[in-house]
Amino acid sequence: MKVYDNAFNGNEWFTLIIFVGAYAFLFVLPRRFSLQDTFLYVLTGMFIGNFYDHTISIGPWNFYDVNDNSSFEFIDFISYFMYGPFAYYFVYFWDKWNASPKHIPLYILCWSLFSMLLEYIGHLLGVYHYLRGYRIFYSFSVYPTMQGLIFLLYYFLMHEKKKNMKSGSIG
Template sequence: MIVYDHQFNANEWSITAGLAVGFVIIFLLPKRFPRKVSWTFFMCGVYSGFFFDHSVGIEPISFYDVNDRSTFEVFDFLSFGTYGPIAYLFFYIWDFLKWQFRMLPIYVFSWTCIYLGLEWLGWSLGVFHYQHGYTLAYSFPIYLITLSLWSVLYYYFRSLMARGQRI
């Protein structure tokens, strides 16, 4: 087990602040989606964080550790919660902008840049600890693919609404 630090410091504070700001933004924003859909969009972010942390971030080659130790701790689970509000915002803003479908690649690319910026911030604050030659550049295709898949979920939701199907 690798221990990076023992203190409640920058990484824990940034996760706490991220969660607080994220939830405040969600509650302050005017309502746009049915509640079930909002929860699903929120969980989409948490799920993606979990998915990659358990595929890229653990054995056989753990490319990164999260927070103070290589084992799991409470703040690791809380950190996945910060993905939820960001995912919600991704769906919310796309729905709000009402851009044409052909603008989607630009939108996904813009959000990929935002995610890379946030990951860089996380790395600087000690939330992420890269290993085995992993760098921020490897996250670039991961975000592009993940956000593209989220867009598929959004259009699936839209198609259900358009068909008047029960959601």
């Protein structure tokens, strides 16, 4: 086990502020989607983010450790929930701005850069400890992939809603 820190400091504060702030903002925003869709977007963001994190942060790759040490801590559990609201915001603002699908690459680029900024701040505060030559810019390939999957879910749900409205089904 590798220990980076033993104090309650920047990495814990970053995780808690992102967690509380992201969920608070989620409840403050005017509702755009049903409760079920909102819950699905948040769960999808949590799942995709944690899937990628656990794919590259554990053996055999083990490209980074999270927070104070290489073993699991309670703050790691809280960090599992940080990704969820951002998936919701991703589709929320896309839907709100009624953007054209031709703008998807630019939208994904902007969100990927924003994601990189948050990861960089997290790295500076000791949330992420890169190992085995991993560099933050490697994460740039992960963010567009994650966001593309969230777009697929969004467009699938929108297609199903339109289909249900045409057939007179409730959905």
